[in-house]
Amino acid sequence: MREIEFDVVVKAVKDMIMHCGTDLPQDTYDALEKAMEEEKSPVSKEVIRQLLENANIAKDEKRPLCQDTGLAVFFVYVGEEVRINGGLLRDAINQGTEQGYTEGYLRASTCEPFSRLNLKDTVGYNLPAIIHFDIVKGDKIDIEYAAKGGGSENVSRAKVFPPAAGKDGIVAYVKEVISDAGGNPCPPITVGVGIGGTFEKAVISSKHALFRDLETENEDPEMAELEARMLIEINNLGIGAMGMGGTKTALAVHIEANPCHIASLPVSVNVQCHSSRHTHITI
Amino acid sequence: MATYSLTTPLTSEDTKKLVAGDTVLLNGTIFTARDAAHSRLVALIEKGEELPFDLEGSIIYFVGPTPPKPGDPIGSAGPTTSYRMDSFSPTMLKNGSKGMIGKGNRNQEVKDACVKYDGIYFGATGGAGALLGKQIISAEVIAYPELGPEAVRKITVKDFPVTVVNDTQGNDLYQVGREQYEVKG
Numbered sequence: 001m002r003e004i005e006f007d008v009v010v011k012a013v014k015d016m017i018m019h020c021g022t023d024l025p026q027d028t029y030d031a032l033e034k035a036m037e038e039e040k041s042p043v044s045k046e047v048i049r050q051l052l053e054n055a056n057i058a059k060d061e062k063r064p065l066c067q068d069t070g071l072a073v074f075f076v077y078v079g080e081e082v083r084i085n086g087g088l089l090r091d092a093i094n095q096g097t098e099q100g101y102t103e104g105y106l107r108a109s110t111c112e113p114f115s116r117l118n119l120k121d122t123v124g125y126n127l128p129a130i131i132h133f134d135i136v137k138g139d140k141i142d143i144e145y146a147a148k149g150g151g152s153e154n155v156s157r158a159k160v161f162p163p164a165a166g167k168d169g170i171v172a173y174v175k176e177v178i179s180d181a182g183g184n185p186c187p188p189i190t191v192g193v194g195i196g197g198t199f200e201k202a203v204i205s206s207k208h209a210l211f212r213d214l215e216t217e218n219e220d221p222e223m224a225e226l227e228a229r230m231l232i233e234i235n236n237l238g239i240g241a242m243g244m245g246g247t248k249t250a251l252a253v254h255i256e257a258n259p260c261h262i263a264s265l266p267v268s269v270n271v272q273c274h275s276s277r278h279t280h281i282t283i
Numbered sequence: 284m285a286t287y288s289l290t291t292p293l294t295s296e297d298t299k300k301l302v303a304g305d306t307v308l309l310n311g312t313i314f315t316a317r318d319a320a321h322s323r324l325v326a327l328i329e330k331g332e333e334l335p336f337d338l339e340g341s342i343i344y345f346v347g348p349t350p351p352k353p354g355d356p357i358g359s360a361g362p363t364t365s366y367r368m369d370s371f372s373p374t375m376l377k378n379g380s381k382g383m384i385g386k387g388n389r390n391q392e393v394k395d396a397c398v399k400y401d402g403i404y405f406g407a408t409g410g411a412g413a414l415l416g417k418q419i420i421s422a423e424v425i426a427y428p429e430l431g432p433e434a435v436r437k438i439t440v441k442d443f444p445v446t447v448v449n450d451t452q453g454n455d456l457y458q459v460g461r462e463q464y465e466v467k468g
């Protein structure tokens with residue numbers, strides 16, 4: 001059984017958060033550059049130019065890319081042959097989150113649901129993190145992290161369709177969600193679509209789909225084709241960068257599909273903004 | 284589409300010449316307020332009590348900045364989504380405020396209030412927090428420090444870039460821009 005020190009995990013999580021807060025991932029930067037070239041609206045082109053300039057300033061001067069530095073969302077894959085020495089893995093991730101957000105001058109955005117009181121002085125700075133665990137083979141721990149802002153999360157939706165809805169029903173639904181969202185989720189967006197499973201499985205899959213690199217193709221050709229179809233439909237909406245009107249509303253659509261119950265077809269749409277701060281590490 | 288440079292406080296003369304799609308570089312004092320601060324400010328107005336700042340000609344920026352790094356006046360400071368302020372903005376405009384900065388659609392009541400009270404809804408580039416934060420040269424919390432990022436701040440801006448989304452004639456850039464690029468069928 002391999003042992004990993006508690007503090008090693010804390011430090012790894014802290015470092016990835018601080019890096020992500022100021023350095024836009026390369027896949028997103030490249031996709032925005034391409035979108036700027038292809039965008040037909042001069043107003044939207046200018047918005048994307050500002051986003052790239054913003055990314056350069058943030059990286060060079062170590063300033064947060066966006067003031068909404070999100071809730072900290074993690075997908076954690078724990079090898080069966082590894083254990084943490086000196087504490088719980090969940091606590092290590094939370095501690096790393098608190099340290100990363102504090103030392104990186106990132107924003108504390110967690111609050112109580114009704115009083116709206118910020119939790120920074122009670123529960124912890126930007127705590128609790130949202131953590132999804134899974135057990136896998138091996139003796140390593142894989143940690144995927146994304147900063148999930150409120151603007152894009154607020155427009156996300158899920159619905160359980162009857163099986164007869166099929167692909168056409170899903171495409172129409174995704175289009176409706178993005179159309180209603182307009183400029184609110186800070187387009188150009190990435191759209192995560194979770195299909196199948198149970199209600200919550202679809203939702204979690206739609207979130208996880210956003211962690212996939214923008215350069216990668218869906219391994220399932222049928223889903224890759226569906227992604228391409230959805231992307232065209234979304235870009236036909238004309239929303240454009242920041243909703244100013246344009247041809248590049250989305251950078252990509254990512255689908256994660258799962259087997260589901262014979263009676264149902266759950267679908268979830270989770271949106272990520274252009275400030276798609278995501279990364280992963282293996283310990 | 285014209286480009287203007289304007290200094291706060293704004294007058295009706297300033298706002299009436301602006302048309303949806305125009306670019307404006309803002310200078311001078313601006314006040315920040317988000318959800319929680321708006322509900323407190325509007326409650327004060329309704330009770331006829333004094334506000335922490337003068338609304339006349341003011342611009343309200345919907346923002347909750349990151350904490351400043353040592354030596355900086357403010358951290359990253361891009362706009363938050365505006366529709367959450369829709370129920371408060373008409374009251375602010377009615378009482379003298381002349382503009383708002385945010386991102387995303389406003390409802391019909393806000394658009395109508397812009398027409399009625401010569402107000403402007405400006406859009407700033409969401410997510411360009413580092414770039415926009417650099418155009419803020421001073422910042423001071425003047426009310427509700429307990430709200431943390433949501434406290435009311437008095438900020439001074441220099442050439443702060445915004446786009447006119449809703450003007451005093453009822454035009455809406457989001458609607459017009461989208462119709463222009465929508466592919467139907």
Ligand code: SF4
Nearest residue numbers: 066149151186273410
């Ligand atoms: S949606 Fe994204 S880019 Fe826009 S304000 Fe929120 S976190 Fe920032």
